[in-house]
Amino acid sequence: MDTEHPSQEPTGPTEAEAPPSARQKALKPIGAGVLALVGIGAIIWAITFDVGSLDRPGAGLWPVALGGALTLGAAVFLGFNRDGKEGAFGREQVDAVIAIASIIAFILxxxxxxxxxxALVLMAGCQLAAGARRPLPIAVTCVLATAAAWVLFFVVLGVSTPL
Structure with missing residues (x-):
């Protein structure tokens, strides 16, 4: 004998199966466009430094490569992600905005x-984007990671900054 109540049966498609709204469809090209603009901006900014070559990389080589990868990734996302299941603006998108804002703040x-x-701002932003919420561990990690990066780049590798 079936004991299920008719009110417990699914009444329609779940949120994951629901067709995308017009807003969700519009977010995809806007998001890809923003990522592409950030990538192109990184390339333009980085070529003002000496790019060098693969044998003798300059200060701008890796930012140019990463900007190109970001631009290419945005194009691939726009071209191949056709399922249209982009979600609404939620915690994951806020974390992405925090990460991008911390990178821009680092550059400036x-x-x-x-x-x-x-570096302190970049580390704090990356930790917040990764889900850290307690101030003391964030502060300690920021200080230790910045000190480690300072020692690695400026003491061990002898990198000079363009300041």
Whole structure:
């Protein structure tokens, strides 16, 4: 004998199966366009430094490569992600915005202030984007990671900054 109540049966498609709304369809090209613009901006900014070659890389080589990868990734996403299941703006998108904002802040602070405050902001933003919420562990990790990066790049590798 079946004991299920008719009210417990599914009444329609679940959220994952629902067709995408017009807003969701519009977010895809907008998101891809923003990522492509960030990538192109990184390339334009980075070529102002010496790009060098693969044998003798300059300061701009890796930012150009990463900007190109970001631009290419945006194009691939736009061309091949046709399922249209982009979700609404939620925690994951907020975390992505925090990560991008911390990278932009790093670039601006590095150019106009110095490496140390820029790295502290970048580390804090990346930790927040990764889900960290407690201030003391974030602060300790920021200080230790910035100190480690300072030692690696400026002491061990002898990198000079364009300041």
């Amino acid at each position: 602070l590095f150019q106009h202030v110095h490496f140390v405050p820029a």
